[in-house]
Amino acid sequence: MTSNYVLVTGGAGYIGSHTVVELLNKDYNVVVVDNLYNASYEAIRRIEKLTGKKVNFFQCDILDGPGLRKVFSQFTFSSVIHFAGLKAVGESTQIPLDYYHNNINGTITLLQVMKEFNVKNIVFSSSATVYGDPPIIPIPETCPTGSTNPYGRTKLFIEHIIRDLCTAEKEWNAALLRYFNPAGAHPSGIMGENPTGIPNNLMPYLSQVAIGKREELSVFGDDYKTRDGTAIRDYIHVVDLSLGHLAALEKLNVNPGCVEYNLGTGHGSTVLEMVRAFSKAVGRDLPYKICPRRAGDVTNLTADPRKANSELQWKAEKSLEEMCQSLWDWQSKNPEGFEGCDPNPPAECIITQK
Numbered sequence: 001m002t003s004n005y006v007l008v009t010g011g012a013g014y015i016g017s018h019t020v021v022e023l024l025n026k027d028y029n030v031v032v033v034d035n036l037y038n039a040s041y042e043a044i045r046r047i048e049k050l051t052g053k054k055v056n057f058f059q060c061d062i063l064d065g066p067g068l069r070k071v072f073s074q075f076t077f078s079s080v081i082h083f084a085g086l087k088a089v090g091e092s093t094q095i096p097l098d099y100y101h102n103n104i105n106g107t108i109t110l111l112q113v114m115k116e117f118n119v120k121n122i123v124f125s126s127s128a129t130v131y132g133d134p135p136i137i138p139i140p141e142t143c144p145t146g147s148t149n150p151y152g153r154t155k156l157f158i159e160h161i162i163r164d165l166c167t168a169e170k171e172w173n174a175a176l177l178r179y180f181n182p183a184g185a186h187p188s189g190i191m192g193e194n195p196t197g198i199p200n201n202l203m204p205y206l207s208q209v210a211i212g213k214r215e216e217l218s219v220f221g222d223d224y225k226t227r228d229g230t231a232i233r234d235y236i237h238v239v240d241l242s243l244g245h246l247a248a249l250e251k252l253n254v255n256p257g258c259v260e261y262n263l264g265t266g267h268g269s270t271v272l273e274m275v276r277a278f279s280k281a282v283g284r285d286l287p288y289k290i291c292p293r294r295a296g297d298v299t300n301l302t303a304d305p306r307k308a309n310s311e312l313q314w315k316a317e318k319s320l321e322e323m324c325q326s327l328w329d330w331q332s333k334n335p336e337g338f339e340g341c342d343p344n345p346p347a348e349c350i351i352t353q354k
């Protein structure tokens, strides 16, 4: 049995797949589990193509304790990077039970199996949404938390669960990574976000407008108290975000207990600034219309990333232009995303049926 594997849950998804590439590039041994609810096995094939390495993949649900035990019996893990979860804010208000069950029970099952196998280092995908409508901009990690939607509350509850575990059992270490707004794609143009159905998020929607799949962007609200009236977010290149996970893994080696980090750039952009930046990458103006605010949106989520910068020796390096260019490369080379590619893994990789 080879030791020192990193288990990546949700590793076929958008941020997970980019992180797996960076881990493999740095010679980590990686195992991916994903139930492929919101991903295609094609992402794993693309990771293999990009890195020239074989990915140990299992179609396994994190709610499937016996399934996870099968994986944990085959490898010795030093740590887990836990991406798996449902992530659409709007959908979470429609089907809250599914969100609470999948995200919270899934995480508890994972933590129980980790404990059984004496794996006590975890990097968790949290979110800036835990800050709700923050009173301080840029937002430090010490800002009060409290989310406005079921999805955000799952992130907040999971943070509490992991923190409680680290308090109760001192051998546990956890990095709770509060992501701001990931955007962009792998610079190769081979891998990127592959949203199913109509994208909820600004940048994937805008890129589908550019490719002609959607008529125009709806800009949700121009009456915010910002420089142009549209809401501000801290967009971070997905490759920078992925590298933040490698930095967090390193941090866990020095037994820090439970630590929270904002992963953002510290620079906020309005919706209209993003429309302009992406239009520039595409080479033409993209159509948009001003619409009412979207329920649940807040004015400004901009990170104060200094804690991550100093304690993780990590900094977001890539520009807004690189974010937009890589997204457009990916979208224009793969207008249908992974559609048309076989979404299923080889039968021997399937532990949990869909």
Ligand SMILES: NC(=O)c1ccc[n+]([C@@H]2O[C@H](COP(=O)([O-])OP(=O)(O)OC[C@H]3O[C@@H](n4cnc5c(N)ncnc54)[C@H](O)[C@@H]3O)[C@@H](O)[C@H]2O)c1
Pocket: 009, 010, 011, 012, 013, 014, 015, 016, 033, 034, 035, 036, 037, 038, 039, 060, 061, 062, 063, 082, 083, 084, 085, 086, 087, 102, 106, 125, 126, 127, 128, 179, 180, 181, 182
């Ligand atoms: N994308 C964002 O804007 C953003 C921002 C903040 C936090 N996050 C969090 O980061 C993580 C990754 O986000 P993403 O954008 O890559 O999303 P994604 O949907 O692309 O990836 C999540 C992956 O988890 C898998 N999954 C879901 N439930 C599972 C389960 N029960 N068992 C096994 N696999 C399961 C999905 O199939 C998918 O591949 C999520 O936890 C998300 O909440 C995302």
Ligand SMILES: O=c1ccn([C@@H]2O[C@H](COP(=O)(O)OP(=O)(O)O[C@H]3O[C@H](CO)[C@@H](O)[C@H](O)[C@H]3O)[C@@H](O)[C@H]2O)c(=O)[nH]1
Pocket: 087, 088, 089, 127, 128, 129, 179, 180, 181, 182, 200, 201, 202, 203, 205, 217, 218, 219, 220, 221, 231, 232, 233, 271, 294, 297, 301
């Ligand atoms: O079609 C669209 C989509 C979005 N927006 C606006 O664009 C901004 C960004 O929206 P979006 O891309 O949907 O991201 P957020 O709502 O900020 O949420 C993302 O970023 C959060 C962290 O900041 C994560 O927790 C969430 O999971 C993730 O979806 C907001 O002001 C939206 O109102 C539009 O104007 N039109």
